[in-house]
Amino acid sequence: MRDLLWLVPLLPLLGALANGLLVGRRASEKTVSWIACGSSGAAALLGVGVIANYLRSGSPRPFALSLWEWMAPGVLPTARGPVNLSIGFGLLLDPLSVVMLFVVTFVGFWIHLYSVGYMAGEPGFRRYFTYLNLFLVAMLVLVLGDGYASMFLGWEGVGLCSYLVIGFYFDRESAADAGRKAFIVNRIGDFALLAGLFALAGRFGTLQFAELSSHIAASADALRAPYVLGLSLAGFVALCLFLGATGKSAQIPLYVWLPDAMAGPTPVSALIHAATMVTAGVYLVVRSNAIFQLAPEISALVAWVGAATALLAAGFALVQTDLKKVLAYSTISQLGYMFLAAGLGAYSAAIFHLATHAFFKALLFLAAGAVIHVLGGEQDLRRMGGLWRRLPTTARTFGVGALAIAGIFPFAGFWSKDAILSAAAASGTSGHWVLYAIGLLTAGLTSFYMFRAFALAFLGRFRGEANIEHHLHEAPWTMALPLAVLAAGAVAAGWLGIPEALGGEDRFGRFLEPVIARVASPKVPAEHMLSHAAEIGFMTLATIVAAIAILLALRIYRAGPERGEAIAKRFPRLHALLVHKAWVDEIYDATIVRGTWSLARLVSRFDAGAIDRGMVEGAGRLTVFSSWLSGLFDRHVIDGLVNFSGWLLDRFSRSLRRVQTGAVSNYAFALALSAFVLVCLYAVWR
C-alpha cells in the first residue's frame, strides 16, 4: 500500500487534467464535480490507507519513494570535494509528512465537496475545480517531497495555484492585483529560500532530506563556523529558509499579501489561505529543524517574529469589518503562534497547532462562506446580524470553530495553544517571559475578535437589506456536511495531543519525535521542563483570559457594532493605526514598489537615452558629422581655408575685394598640399 504513495498526488493531477483539458467547455457541473471530488476523495482515502500502512509497519524509519532523477547538472565543487550533483524527485513518508498528508487530503476533500455547493452556477466552475485539484497536487508534493528541490516544486506550485485562485474573478481589477501581489511577495520569500538551498547544495552537494540530515549531523561544528555576513552557515541557511517561510506563511515582513488574497472564492480561502498552503512555512521550519537548532540566534528571531506577527495581526483583526478579513488576520496571527513555537524549539507543538488550526480555521472560513453565500456576497459584518435563527447549522459550527480558536477547553485549540504557551514559559530563550506574555495577550485578543465577529454576524438583529432577509435559507447538504465534519474535527483534533499534565500521553509529540533532530545544543533545552502543576496553572490562566475576552466581546457587540465604534472613538490614534494596518501596505507601496517602478522607468529612460541615444547614436552622429565634415572638406574646408586667407588678406589690403574660386584650382592646391605634407612629414622623420 505504501508503494502507492505516488498515486496520492497523481490522482488529483489526473482530475485536474481531466477537468482542464478533456471534458471540454460544455461539460456539466455534475461531471466536473464528480471528477474533482472523486479524485480528491480517492486521494484522501488512499492517503489514509498509506498512512495506516505506514503506521502499522511500526517503524519510525521514513519511507522514501524515489521517482526519477530530476536534475543532473554535472560536477559541483563543494566543501566536501567535487560532487556529481544529482537532484532527484521523489516522495518521502515520515511522521511529519504523515500529519501533513492527512491534514491536506482530509481538509482538502471536504472543501472540494463544499465548493460544489458554493460554486454552483458560477461561470468558471470547471476552471475553479481544475485549480483546486492542481493546488492539492502541489500541496501534496510540497509536504511529501523527499528533498528541498521536490518540496520547492510543490512550494512554487501552491504559490502559483494561489495566484490563480486569488485572481479567479479576473475581471475584477482588485482580484487580479491581489493575485499578482501574492505571487510577487511570495517570490521575494522564495528568493531567500532559494539562496538557502544553494548554500546547502554548495556545502553538501545534495538537497535530499535524508542525505542532508546525515551530513548535518556529521558536520555540526562546521556548520556553526562563521560563513558570511557574520552568520554561520547554519545561520545563513536558517535565515534564508525562514525568510522564505515568512513569504509563504504571511509573517512580518511579508504578510501583506494574505488579507488581499481574500479576493478569491471563500472555499479557496479556507483551503489555501487558512488550512494548508500558508502553513507551508511552518512545515519548512520544522522540516529544517536540524539547521535551526544549529542556529539559535535565528531560532530566536523566528520566535520573536512569530510573536510580533501574532500580536500585530490580532490587533488588526480587532477592527476589521469584513468577515473574511477578520479571519485572514486571525490566520496570520495563528501562524505567528506556530512560528513562535518553532522558534522556541517546540516543533511538535508548532505542527500540533498547525493541524488543529487547519480544522478550525477551515471550519470558520467555510461557515463564513456559507454566510456570505447566503447573503449574496455580503462580507461586511455591519450588515449582518441575527443569523443564529436563520442559519442554525452554520451559526453553531461557526461557534464551535470560534471556541476552538479561542482555546476553550476541550476544543482543539485549547490543547495546541497550551502546548505553545507552555513551551514559551519553559523556553530557555532570553526574554521568553515576554514571549509568553505576548502569547497570552494574543490569546485574549483572539477570543475577543473572534467573538466580536460571531456576535456581529449571528446575534442581534439583521442589519442587511430587507429583500435579502426574505431569501435567507440554510446551505445545501454539500456545504453543510463539510461544516459538520470539520466541526467534529475542531472539537476532537486536539485530543491526539493531550499533555501528560492532564493525564494524556502527548501522543502527537511522541509521534513526531523521530523527525526532530537531536543536535546537541547547549542553548535549547528539552521541551516540557515545567512541572505538571505549573503547566496546569498556565492553562487555567490562559482559559480565564480567553473566557473574559469572550464575555467582553459578546457584551459589547451583542446588539451591533455601535458600542464598539463608540469605544473606538475614544482611542482614535490606536484605532486608525489598526484600521490602516499600521500603514504597512502604504509604506511598502511608497518605498519598495514605487521605488522599483521608478528605478525601472529611470533605467529604461537611461537605456533609451544614455546608452542607446547617447553612446550609440552619439557615435552614429559623430560618424555622420564627420562624414558631413569630410563631405564638406572638399566643398568647404579648402574653401574655408581660402576664405580665411581672404579674410586675413583683407586686413592688409583692400585691393583684394574680388573673392572668387575655381574648383579645379582648389583640388590642385589640395593635391600639391598633400604631396607637400608627405615630404614634410618625411623631412621631420629623418
Add this chain to the structure above:
Amino acid sequence: MFDWVHGVPILSLICFLPLVGALVVIFALRDPATIRRFAFGVALVDFLLSVPLWFAFDRGGELFQFKEGADWIPSIGVRYELGIDGIALLLVLLTTLLGALAFLSSWSAIREREKEYYTFLLLLQTGMLGVFCALDFFLFYVFWEVMLVPMYFLIGIWGGPRRLYASIKFFLYTLVGSVLMLLGLLALYFWNGRGLFGWTGAGNPLSFSIEQFHRIGPSIPADLQLWIFLALFVGFAIKVPMFPFHTWLPDAHVEAPTAGSVILAGILLKMGTYGFVRFSLPILPDATRRLVPWMIGLSIIAILYGALCAMAQRDMKKLVAYSSVSHLGFVTLGIFALNGPGLSGGVLQMINHGLSTGALFLLIGVLYERRHTRLIADYGGLSAVMPRYATIFLIITLASIGVPALNGFVGEFTILIGAFAQSWAWAIAAMLGIVLGAAYMLWMFQRVFFGPVGHEENRKLPDLNRRELVYLLPIVLLCFWIGLYPKPFFRILEKPVAYLVERVAVPATEGR
C-alpha cells in the same frame, strides 16, 4: 534504428537543405500558397532529419560526432568541417524546430512578397545551422556573417513602422562585433602558425580547425589570450547581447515580423553564448579565468538592468525583448561560473529561453495579427475572450519566470547553484532578477488577460485556431518535458560540459 545517419553526411544535409529549398523557391515556384507550403515542408523535413541525431548521438563517445570534412581553401588551411557535440546538438534541434514553427506561424501573417520572405527565411536557417555545425572557425565565421543579410531583410521589408532604423541598427551592431571577432580569430590562426608580431607561434600547419585551436589554446601566452578574448568577446557579447551592447535588441525585436523575432530571440542570440562555450572558454582558459569577475559583473548588470527596463515597457514585444537581455544574463552567468551546474544550466537555459521566448513572440504575433497593436494598454480581459490562448500564454509566462515543473526553473536553478558555488554574492544579486522577472511578466499578463474587456474591438477576438495550436503546443510540451524530466538533456550535456570544466577548471573554493 537511426544508425543510418552515420553513413550519410547528415549535417551537410541538414545545413543545406534549406538553401536548396530557397533556390527552388526562387527559381521554380510562383504561387504564394505553394511557396508557403513548400517552405514549411522543407523546414519540417529539416527538423525530421535532425531528430535522428538525438537518438544516434553517442552520449559517452567522442566529443564531436557526425564529423564531415573536405578541403575548402587548402592554401590557407580553411576546411569545410562539420561536427557537433552535445551542446551544438541541442542548438541544432532547437533551430530546426523553432524554424519549422516560425514558418508555420508566418502563413497568415505574411501576405506580401512571400517568395522573397520564404527565401530569406530559408537562407537564414542555413546560416544558423551552419554556425552550430561548423568545426572550422573560418567556416563558422562565414555562416555567422551570412546570416546577417537575410535577417536584415526580414526586419527591413516585413517589419514594423521603424523597420529601417531597426534593421540597419541590427546589421551595424552585429557587423561591428563580428569584424572585431574576426581580428581575434586571425590572431588565433597566426599563433597556431608561425606567430604574429611579438609572439612566436606554435608552428603548426595553417589551420582554422576548432579542435586544433582547442589543442593549442591553453599554451597561448596569457597576454595574447587576453587580447584575443576581448576581440572575440565584443563579437559574442553584441550577439548575446550583454550589457551595454544590447540596445539593438529591443528595436530589432519590436520591428521584426513574428517569425523574425522568434528566430532572433530563439536562436540568433544563442550564437553569442554558443561562441563563449565553443571558443572563449576552452581556447582561452587563462583569459577566461582572469576576466570572470568582469563577465559575471556584466551578466548581473544585464539581469537586473534588463528586468528593470522590461518593467517600464508598454509594448509587449519590447518587454519580452528586454526580458531576453535579462534571461541571457543568466545564461552568461552560468557559463562564467565555470563549473558543471553553471555551464550545463547555462546551456540548458539557452534552449529554455529559445523555447519560452520564441513561444512568447509567437503568441504576441497571434495577437498582433488579430489586432495590429502590441501595446499592453490596448488589451485587457482577454482571458474571457480567448481562454485557450490565455492558458498557453500563462504557461509560457510561467516557464519564462522560472516556475518549477517548467523548463525555465531547471535552467535558472542549476545556473544559480553553479553561481552560488563560486560566490554567494553573485548568486544573490542575480536572484533579484527572478523576483523582478515575476513582477514584469505577471504585470503584463494581468494587464492583457485580466480585468474587464476594456476595448470593444477585443470582444470578438477569435481564440487560437488549429494551425496556431499546432505550432504552439509542441513548445508547451517541451517546456513541461524539460521542466519535469530534463535528465536526457543533462545527459547529453554531460560530456561537453565536463570537457569545458576540465579546460577552465578553477580550484574548488570553500563553497562560496
Add this chain to the structure above:
Amino acid sequence: MNLPSGWSHWSVWSIGTEHYLGLSLLLFGIGLFGVINRRNLITILMSIELMLNAVNLNLVAFSYQRGDLTGQVFTVFTITVAAGEAAVGLGILLAMFRLRQTTRVDTASELEG
C-alpha cells in the same frame, strides 16, 4: 672639375648639379603656383609645361653628373609626352570653350560634394 661636396663647398662660380636642381625646383614651384593659382585653362596648361621643363632640367643635369645617357633619353620622352598632353589638353579646352564660351576652369564646377 671637381664638385664640392656639401653646403660649405657650394660655389657660385662652378656650376654643379645643385644649381640645376635649384633652378629646376624654382621652375617647378612657379609651375605649381600657376596650376594652383590661375583660372584660365590655357595658363594652367602652360604652367604644367613649366613643371615638365623643370623635370627635364633635373634629368639632364643628373645625366651629365653621372655621365649616363639615360637621363637624356628620358628627357626626349618627357618632351614627347608634354607635346601629347598639350595636344589633348588643348582639345579639351576647345571642347570646353565650345560648351561654355569660356576657358575659365572655375566655370566647370558643377560637380561638387
Add this chain to the structure above:
Amino acid sequence: MSFLAGFLQENGAALLFYLFAGLALAGAVGVVTFRSPMNGALSLLVTFLAVAALFLLRHAGFVGIVQIFVYGGGIMVLFLFVIMLVNLNRLEASERVWRQTPWALLLSLLFAGVVGVVARANWGQASAGSAERLRTLGGEVVGNPQALAGDLFRNYLLPFEIASLFLLVAMVGAVVLGRRE
C-alpha cells in the same frame, strides 16, 4: 680688361648658366603673372629657349635641339593656334584665383624650399660629371645624338614604341575632342 676676359674665360659657363637661368625664371614668372594668355605664351617661349640653352650647357645637345623644335616649334604653335582659335578678343584675361594666391605662393615656395633643404644635404655627393660618356657609344666617341640614339634604340625600344602609341592617342584625342559634332 684682362681680368674681365679672364673672368669670362674662367666663369663663362657660369655666367651663361645664370643668364639663361634668369631668362627661364623670368619667362616662367611671366607665364604665371601675365593676364593675357598671348603674353604668357610668349614668356613660355622664352623659358623653353632658355632651358634648351641650359641643356646645351650640360652637354645635352640633341635634347636641347629637340626642346627647341618640339617646344619652341610644335607646342608653342599649338598654344598660339588655340589661343587664336578661341578668339583672343573674347578670351578673358587669365585671372588668378585670388583668394588662394597667398596660400598658393606659400605652398609653391615651401615646396621648392623644403625639397631643396632636404636634398641639400646630398648635393655634391655624387661623382663628378662627365661630358665624355654622353658622347660615347660602345666605347667609341660618336657624338651625342648618335650615342643617345644607340641608348634609345637598344635599351629603350619598348618605351619608344609605347610613345608612338601615346602620340597616336594624343592625336586621336585632339581630333575627337576638337571635332565639332
Add this chain to the structure above:
Amino acid sequence: MPIAPTISLHDIVQIGPELLLAVAGLLLLVAGAIGKGLEVRDATKVAGIALGLSTAVLLASRWSGGEAEPAPLFGGSLVLDGYAFFWQLLALASVALVVLMSSRDLDRIASRASEYYALLLIATAGAMLMVAALDLLTLWIALETMALSSYILAGIFTHERRSNEAAIKYFVLGALSSAILLYGISLLYGATGTLMLPGLAQAMPAALAKGSRIAPLGGLLVAAGLFFKIAAAPFHYWVPDVYVGAPTPITAFLAGASKLASFAVLGRVFLYAFGGVRVEWQPVVAGIAAASMIWGNLGALTQTNVKRLLAYSSIAHAGYLLIGILAASETGLWAAMFYAAAYAFMTIGAFSVVALLERGEYAGQSCSDYAGLGRRRPFLAASMLVFLIGLTGIPPTGGFFGKVFLFAAAVQAGWTWVAMVGVLTSAVSLYFYFRIVVYMYFTPAAEPDGRVAGEGGAPSFGIMAGIGLCAVVTLALGIFPGPLIAWVEQSLLALR
C-alpha cells in the same frame, strides 16, 4: 657605326596581346575614318573580338612558357612574370566587361564609337604594359598612355557639360600628379643613376645606408603620383567629380582596370624596387591606407547619388588594397591581389547597374531612382545586392574573403591598428551601401505600375550578361575562393 639591336622577334611575340589591342585600335580608327564610319554594334564587336584574341594569346603564351620564371624582355624593360600575367588578365577581363556595358551609352555619341573603342583598347594595352614594366621609363610612358586615353574617354561626350568638366578636372589634376611623379622619378634617377627596378632594388638600400635624402624624396613623390592614380586619400579629390561626370562605362574602367593596374605598379615599385627599405615607407602607406578608408567611407555616408557613392567607395577600397602592400608580406600581396580581382567584378558590376538605370546626363543616378527595383527588376536588384554585399565585405562574396585576408595580413604584420580602422570603416560602409538596398527593397516604386518613365527600354543582352557574370563571379569567389587563391599565390612577386 651600326647599332646592334638587342631585341629579338621573341620579345615582340611576347607582347602580342598588347600589340593585338593596339592594332585593333588602329583598325577601328581607320574603319571609323572611312566613309560613314562604323556602326556602334560593329565597333563593339571588333573591340570584343580584339579583347578575346588578346586574352587567348596571353593565355597561350603563358601556358606555353612553362614553369620557369620568364627572363626580362626588351633589354630589361618588361617582364612577363606571373604577377604581370595576373594583372594583365584582370585588366582584360574588366575591360571586356566595360565593353559589354558600353553599347548603351554609345548611342549618345554614335559617331565616335570607333574612336571610343580604339582609345579603350589602347588604354588597355597601356595598362597591360605598365603592370609588366621593369623600368621606370617604360612604366611611366605606359601609364601616361593609359592616363591620356582616360582623359579623352572621360570627356568623350564633348557636348555634355558634366563629361567635359570631368575631363578638365581629370586632365589638370592628372597632369599635375604626373608632373609630381615625374619629378620623383628624376630625383630617383639622380640619386641612384638607374631607372631599372632591379637596379633600384639594389641601389635604394645602399643609397639610404649612405644617408641619401634625394632617393627617399624621389620615392615619396613617385608614391604620391601613384596614390593619385589609385585614388587614395588625400590624393583623391578628382575621384568623385570625375567618376560622376565621366560616361559610366569609363567610370567603371577608371575604377576597375585603371585603378588596379596602377595598384599593380605601386605593388611592384614598393614591394620590389623599394622592398629593401620597407620600414621607411610603411608608416606612409599605413597613413594613406587609413586615411583612404576613413575618408572614402565617411565621404560616401551622406551621398545620395549612387555613382558618387560608388566613387567614394572606390577611394575606400584603395585604402583596403593598400593594406596588402603595407603588410609587405606574401599574405598581404596575395590578399590584395585576390581582393583586387573580387573588387573589379563587384565594382564594375555595380557601375553596370548604374549604367543601365541612368537616363541621359543627369537622371536615374539618385538612390531614390532605385526605389522598388527589387520588384521592378528582381534580377538587376539581386545582382546589385550581391555587389553591395561584396563591397561591404560580407560572405558569401569574394569581397568578404579579400577583406579577411587583407586584415589577416595586417594583423600578422603587426599593423593591427590599420586592421582595426579597416574593420570599423567597413562596418560603417554597410550604412551607405545598404541605403541603396533599402531603396531597392524596402521602398516602393514611385510610379504605381513600377515602370519609371524614360528608363531605357529593353536592356541589351550584353550588359545584362555582364552584370550576371559579375554577380556570379562575385559569389563564386565567395564560395570557392580556393582556386583563385592558389593562382595568386603562384603569381606573387619575388618580395625583397
